Amino acid sequence: MKLALIGIGLIGGSLARAAKARGNFNRIIGFDSQSEALLRALGLGVIDEAATSVAQAVVDADLVMIATPVGSIRQILREIAPNLRSAAIVTDVGSTKGSVIEAAREELGAAFARFVPGHPIAGSEHSGFEHSDAALFAGKLFISTPVEQTDARAVVRIEALWHDVGCHIERMTPTEHDNVFAAVSHLPHLLAFALVAHIAGQADADRKFAMAGAGFRDFTRIAASSPSMWSDICIANRVALGNELRSHRELLEGLQRAIDVGDRQILELAFLTATNARR
Structure with missing residues (x-):
């Protein structure tokens, strides 16, 4: 299973470390606008390949995780939409859900059914890959906020991933x-x-x-x-x-x-x- 990770900061980097330790993915392709973080993650083996764009990162990916600030998510969705595999699942870790879901609905087209909105409650006042930690999610909450159109199998896969890295799962409506x-x-x-x-x-x-x-x-x-x-x-x-x-x-x-x-x-x-x- 191939993961495309967009954003390798505190949350994205920690998820990659935790998933690597548990063998959740055969290959992790990363992209980050901060080249230093991207190269450091690659050098440490936290990711297997560094993409040069978000569009390149998602090619052939089974799962796309967007771990960037919420203000950038719409543009990322727009850029990845043409390159998604027909069965690829897309998810995010944003701290707000209504605006992200609206953006996904407008940008992903038919792939919106495989978009699983979520929010791990595991941040801190620190940010950046240098603060990432494979144990960050142990005992923390992951809030899953699927909507009526969200594919139930996609929701199960995303919730299982966050459970694997240590989270307790809670479901809420986006509102x-x-x-x-x-x-x-x-x-x-x-x-x-x-x-x-x-x-x-x-x-x-x-x-x-x-x-x-x-x-x-x-x-x-x-x-x-x-x-x-x-x-x-x-x-x-x-x-x-x-x-x-x-x-x-x-x-x-x-x-x-x-x-x-x-x-x-x-x-x-x-x-x-x-x-x-x-x-």
Whole structure:
């Protein structure tokens, strides 16, 4: 079985390492816009061949995995569509699903039935092939979001692959996925970026950052993530994220009023709700 891997960063590189260790594929053909990552993966034997384009990578592939930022997926789908084998399965690892599925429906034509949208919940604030790890997916979730037209056999094969590399499998509708991850992933990243940017723009930013303790570091760890990747995610999931952000702003405005008038009861109630949920 031949895998065409488009994108050899943290997720793609880790998947290739894990699949190699388990013998899931006879051959892995890789492509990445960053030639250094591509050549390093080839030199380490993580991939067997380096393609010069996405179109070349997918020729004769049984499975095509797109492990790139969501903002680039539509163009990749457009480029690979003419070169796909008639039975090839295509899948992705994007953090949003509605926009990716829409792109696949429009770009893949008849091959859309063999497109299996998915999302491994295994990222970190680090990115790039240098951080890839064969054990990254051990005990993590893989969210499968097939639609009505998705071939059931293709779904089973993709879910089996992620199970083989250590994931627990969960199925969601694309809408549920995007709503859930707008709340528990996309909004937290947005808030972490916003807080650090807010302080960084102040005259005494260096002094404040120097005084920051573990709580600040814990809350803002994810602000070290890729700005480009997260800008793509926020735009791709802007409807669900916008709803979450508006709701969050309403809560913050209520807390602002409580602070302004010294209403300890309102503050404590909000904090208690959070504490009980977190525990």
